[in-house]
Amino acid sequence: MKLTVCIGSACHLKGSRQIVEQLQKLIAENGLEEKVELIGTFCLGTCQTGVSVKLDETLYSLNPEDIKSFFEKEVLAKL
Amino acid sequence: MNDLCTDIGFNSLNKYGEELCGDHVEVVEQGENSMVIVLADGLGSGVKASILSTLTSKIISTMMAADMSIEDCVSTIALTLPVCSVRQVAYSTFTIIHIVDGTEAEIIQYDNPEVIMLRNGESVDYPTEVVDIAGKKISKSKVHIQEGDIFIALSDGAPHAGIGVTLNLGWQRENIIDYMKTFCHVGFTAKTLTTMLLQECNKLYGGEPGDDTTVCTVKIRKREPMNLVIGPPSNPNDCGKMMSLFFSKEGKHIVCGGTTSNIAAEFLDKPLRTKLEYHDKDIPPTAEIEGVDLVTEGVITINRVLTYAQDYLRNNETYKQWSYKKDGASLIARLLFEEATDINFFVGMAVNPAHQNPNLPINFSIKMRLVDQLADCLRKMGKKIKVSYF
Numbered sequence: 475m476k477l478t479v480c481i482g483s484a485c486h487l488k489g490s491r492q493i494v495e496q497l498q499k500l501i502a503e504n505g506l507e508e509k510v511e512l513i514g515t516f517c518l519g520t521c522q523t524g525v526s527v528k529l530d531e532t533l534y535s536l537n538p539e540d541i542k543s544f545f546e547k548e549v550l551a552k553l
Numbered sequence: 554m555n556d557l558c559t560d561i562g563f564n565s566l567n568k569y570g571e572e573l574c575g576d577h578v579e580v581v582e583q584g585e586n587s588m589v590i591v592l593a594d595g596l597g598s599g600v601k602a603s604i605l606s607t608l609t610s611k612i613i614s615t616m617m618a619a620d621m622s623i624e625d626c627v628s629t630i631a632l633t634l635p636v637c638s639v640r641q642v643a644y645s646t647f648t649i650i651h652i653v654d655g656t657e658a659e660i661i662q663y664d665n666p667e668v669i670m671l672r673n674g675e676s677v678d679y680p681t682e683v684v685d686i687a688g689k690k691i692s693k694s695k696v697h698i699q700e701g702d703i704f705i706a707l708s709d710g711a712p713h714a715g716i717g718v719t720l721n722l723g724w725q726r727e728n729i730i731d732y733m734k735t736f737c738h739v740g741f742t743a744k745t746l747t748t749m750l751l752q753e754c755n756k757l758y759g760g761e762p763g764d765d766t767t768v769c770t771v772k773i774r775k776r777e778p779m780n781l782v783i784g785p786p787s788n789p790n791d792c793g794k795m796m797s798l799f800f801s802k803e804g805k806h807i808v809c810g811g812t813t814s815n816i817a818a819e820f821l822d823k824p825l826r827t828k829l830e831y832h833d834k835d836i837p838p839t840a841e842i843e844g845v846d847l848v849t850e851g852v853i854t855i856n857r858v859l860t861y862a863q864d865y866l867r868n869n870e871t872y873k874q875w876s877y878k879k880d881g882a883s884l885i886a887r888l889l890f891e892e893a894t895d896i897n898f899f900v901g902m903a904v905n906p907a908h909q910n911p912n913l914p915i916n917f918s919i920k921m922r923l924v925d926q927l928a929d930c931l932r933k934m935g936k937k938i939k940v941s942y943f
Contacts, residue, residue, distance in 0.1 A: 481827060482811030483852050484905075486837040494829055514827035514838055516811030516850065522906065 475553065478528040481514045484521035492538035493525055500545045509553060556776045557655040557700060558894050559588050561935050562744030563769035564868070566710065566751055568598045569761035575602025576708040576767035579610035580935070581618040586655035589617040592769045594665060594708040596644040602765065605634060609645040617651060623661055623693070627686045648706040650771055658704065660694040666712050669705040669730055670696065671737050676730045702773040703737055703746070710766030711750070715757030724757055742891050743770040744934070748869045778804030779893035783851055783924065784901030785812050786943035795943045796820035799899045800844075805892070807885060808842065810851030813901065818842045833880035847888065849881030855923050857882035858889070862930035865890055889931060896931060898940040900924050
């Protein structure tokens, strides 16, 4: 599974770093380093809506506060 | 004419308690590859000294750059300088370093500490000839310059540092040479070398300089072109044109901006690999494209580079950060401030709709202003700058 986080200007200002850090932590806590690949990307083209995060090919717009529930609902559920 | 150029850095410590510095450095460019650098130290301190040294350095640099003889310069100064009512003399000592055509340094000195010349890490005793001009004993020297040569001009506040405070006799010329020798291999810029020497002087003075102290370092180096592209072109059809012009330039290539790096990656037909390491919590991570020397995010990173540039021109405090850190802004700062001598900016004028959100501090006009201000700062660092808009 591939998790791609946009770290472009707009997303950076909306909290990419917190999201990356939280995801890194969550992945480590759940021992998913082998299963989930976390990568960064520049602009995904949806700057207006918030931090763009792609789970495989599905695009989500997330806030740092949403990450925990996103991880449980989307990532863990689909593994 | 060759590919050598000068990297010049100077700064001063004011005498403790004085608001003005009585030393003054003036740099005048003379055509493509020649430079006149004058360091003047006015008699006394404070405003009187400041006026004397400013006049002296301005007059000499302007006249020298206009190809007038040293004799004319000195007699003009003797006739022009206001006479000190206390001491009944008009007096300012000076050092002139005249770089001629990138091949020769002419050093003319009057009563300032002798210019230090370092080559391959060793001090060079260049030959001098003393001439009498208008009753003043003026020493003249000519040396052929080569890459890596470092000239250090000082006001007497430097060798006097620490007299009676930490050292009995102050800091002798030999001590300064020994101190500077240890740094000259590292590749520091003239400005950094200057800052290090001044900091040491300040330390010896116990933080309270007993005299105005000025250091001006001139480093002979090779021209190093550098190219930076930021922002997609206003007309999307110009992407290819912009990129082919950018990548055809000699020297290193820096790509700034998310969309811009996608365009560059597409143009080069190479993958764009973004990293996820935050070396600085406020600066987005960098990326890699084969064939590009550095790929970073745009506005936020450049904004930080501008902060570093502005500080570099003042007291260079943030050198402690950007000189070693691995975030995008520090990497760009090192490339632009330390490595580059000639910088081409390729600025795309496309408006990113996401940046027009009033809640974000990165709108279009801010981006344009950032580039303008950065180019300005780099010019003040003595770099040749060209900005092209697309």
